[in-house]
Amino acid sequence: MxxxxxxxxxxxxxxxxxxxxxxxxxxxxxxxxxxxxxxxxxxxxxxxxxxxxxxxxxxxxxxxxxxxxxxxxxxxxxxxxxxxxxxxxxxxxxxxxxxxxxxxxxxxxxxxxxxxxxxxxxxxxxxxxxxxxxxxxxxxxxxxxxxxxxxxxxLHKMQHIFPSGPFVQESAAGYCIWSSQYDASAGNATHDLTLFIHEEGELWRRFEETHNQHYFxxxxxxxxxxxxxxxxxxxxxxxxxxxxxxxxxxxxxxxxxxx
Missing domain, CATH: 3.40.50.150 (Vaccinia Virus protein VP39)
Incomplete structure (x- = not known):
């Protein structure tokens, strides 16, 4: 994902x-x-x-x-x-x-x-x-x-694939952990992301973001x-x-x- x-x-x-x-x-x-x-x-x-x-x-x-x-x-x-x-x-x-x-x-x-x-x-x-x-x-x-x-x-992806997380992605620059929920009544998927970005040495910085998608x-x-x-x-x-x-x-x- x-x-x-x-x-x-x-x-x-x-x-x-x-x-x-x-x-x-x-x-x-x-x-x-x-x-x-x-x-x-x-x-x-x-x-x-x-x-x-x-x-x-x-x-x-x-x-x-x-x-x-x-x-x-x-x-x-x-x-x-x-x-x-x-x-x-x-x-x-x-x-x-x-x-x-x-x-x-x-x-x-x-x-x-x-x-x-x-x-x-x-x-x-x-x-x-x-x-x-x-x-x-x-x-x-x-x-x-x-x-x-x-x-x-x-709709299949919104209802069944997204909520099957959380998903973890790793790269040379950092990590992303994200989980999703789908609200069938509103047709909205909410994605909560936690990002860990490597800055230098043993220093990592954490960011949290929420993103929304709508089913059409x-x-x-x-x-x-x-x-x-x-x-x-x-x-x-x-x-x-x-x-x-x-x-x-x-x-x-x-x-x-x-x-």
Missing amino acids: MPSRYLWMTSYASLALLYDDLMSEVDHTAWGNYIDGLIRHFGAPGRSLLDVGCGTGTITIKLQQLGYDVLGIDMSSEMLAIAANKGLQVGLGIDSWLAMDMRALQLPQASFAIAVCACDGVNYLGSNDELDGVFAGLRQALCPGGLLLFDVHT APDVIQRFLISNGFELLSCQPWGQETGVIAPGTERLQYVARRQ
């Missing part, structure tokens, strides 16, 4: 220091290739790509290396600082990153052919109203025919996509272009087109 890339937090400073180490077991190259494959399969009207909730920029950089003209946005200045530093190492300019909350997008109208929100960033929206608002903002940012790609946790049912997602001028092209188990959504599926991948 891995903490997600886009986190609604008061402070990102502590997690940003550990994030890439904690996510090292995730194959971001395969994730970027998967997104690229979906874009090629469904077709997009250009190569300009908005990565919403880009975090430390690993997937953004992969997509840039695959030939996309990328802009990564995130509400965390700490995450973006790491992303910008990583980008400079591969020739991606500082203007490829922008501090922005996806709930309050301020981007030129019809300026992107593709918008991506990977690693269950959508689940960090707290309500149907926020989901509706984000889809409306993304429609404004996408040109006609543009693609929107995002993934979300399933497929019919809710489809309804708000349609009401905001999107055509739902695909909803399938993550990692596949097609496929039956089995009871144990943990993540769904959506692809929609801006009409």
Whole structure:
């Protein structure tokens, strides 16, 4: 189990220091290739790509290396600082990153052919109203025919996988211990994280954070996509272009087109 890339937090400073180490077991190259494959399969009207909730920029950089003209946005200045530093190492300019909350997008109208929100960033929206608002903002940012790609946790994962912890992750820079609870009446998963970051010698610093995710049912997602001028092209188990959504599926991948 891995903490997600886009986190609604008061402070990102502590997690940003550990994030890439904690996510090292995730194959971001395969994730970027998967997104690229979906874009090629469904077709997009250009190569300009908005990565919403880009975090430390690993997937953004992969997509840039695959030939996309990328802009990564995130509400965390700490995450973006790491992303910008990583980008400079591969020739991606500082203007490829922008501090922005996806709930309050301020981007030129019809300026992107593709918008991506990977690693269950959508689940960090707290309500149907926020989901509706984000889809409306993304429609404004996408040109006609543009693609929107995002993934979300399933109810199975929220109800059964998250509460099966606690989970412990270890990296060279520190440790993360996290446990989760799911409130079925509210549709919310609460993740309590305890981070131990190594500073020097025998000195370790402890941080505690709580993060919340919301479950969005497929019919809710489809309804708000349609009401905001999107055509739902695909909803399938993550990692596949097609496929039956089995009871144990943990993540769904959506692809929609801006009409």
